[in-house]
Amino acid sequence: MTENHDDFAFEPVKGLPETPPEGEHILWQGRPDWWALTRESLNLGWVSAYFVALALWRFGMLIDQVSLASAFAASFPFIVLGGIVAALLLLIGVVQARSTVYTITNRRVAMRIGAALTVTLNLPFTKIARADLSLRRNGTGTIALDPMDDTQLSYLVCWPHVRPWHIRKTKPALRCIPEAQTVATLLAEAAEARVSTPEVNRTGMPTKAHLAAE
Template identity: 70%
Template sequence: MNHDDFAVEPVEGLPERPPEGEHILWQGRPNWWALTCDALNLFWVAGYFVLLAVWRFATLVDQVGFASAFAASWPFLIMGLIVCAMLSIVGYAQARATVYTITNRRIAMRTGAALTVTLNLPFTQIGDATLKTHRNGTGTIALDLLGTTRLSYLVCWPHARPWVLRRTQPALRCIPDAEQVARLFSEAAEARVNTPQIQRRTPHMAVAAE
């Protein structure tokens, strides 16, 4: 029987239905292969084990011969394949459990393969955004938050800008058609920030535009 672990969500990727006046512009997930390579450094890990195997072979070939040196270096390649397979599983699970949502008011990030966390980032709390694209068409949009808003890097990982630890920047990692999504986000954020906010201060005061 098929079972959706997130069936309790009234709208996939969001903890509750959007309030009146808010609507979803885009939803997506990371490309699992790009996430595995970029966030989990799959190729670097594979290269490390290949380097170990080559080093082992080079140090033994003059002493024990080609066949014995190859036999001694082969286990490093086996271990590398196992580790890479495990990283691929983690990358797939992370991508499958993630839903990025852009509305006309905010960015919501539902992340976490084991422990689900949902981040709600209103456009008014985002000071800047940077786009990094890859040759395969995927890309990452990193969000620089305003003011005193602080997020834990470990809570956000791998959905954070790499190596920016002092001030964590949550990120939409390895999303397909990243340039188009970035353009949609930019237009929605600009429209939201430039929209006058109406606030009623007291029951006896007139409604004022800020």
């Protein structure tokens, strides 16, 4: 289900560790919106608000004891520290988004994820129990995949490409993708077509000699 992927190895097909087998073709490829990914998975807004609250608290504690300039000077380091942390989170979000490739074929969902440790998740439609769409007003959204019970994935390895807080049973997700509604419709149609198509396993056919002997 999970394959180690070498960042420096040549990809025969973008986002896939190997050329798709005969009969499989790519329907869609994309990656997260870096700004949406930073806000949602790294909680940029909450982190920024935390440092602003610290600065205001410090300012309020000192304003009655020292001059306005001194109170501001004592509070300003929290703003600087918050700016540094926010910049680091933005950098992480950009790197995570740029190193990610989501692929939907007519048979599976493939996710090339990870910045430091890059892996490729192959999720056949026959191993996905359901998919849930969380849509934002700007059109970006997250499609969370619920694997069958026999599929075990690591939350830490998949993060941030997971449904948040579902740690006991990791649900990989196409996080913060643009035009999520269109992609979700495409995924649903491809999965329905694949699951409803019976698999025919080829077996050895008897030769004319065998038939004659019988």
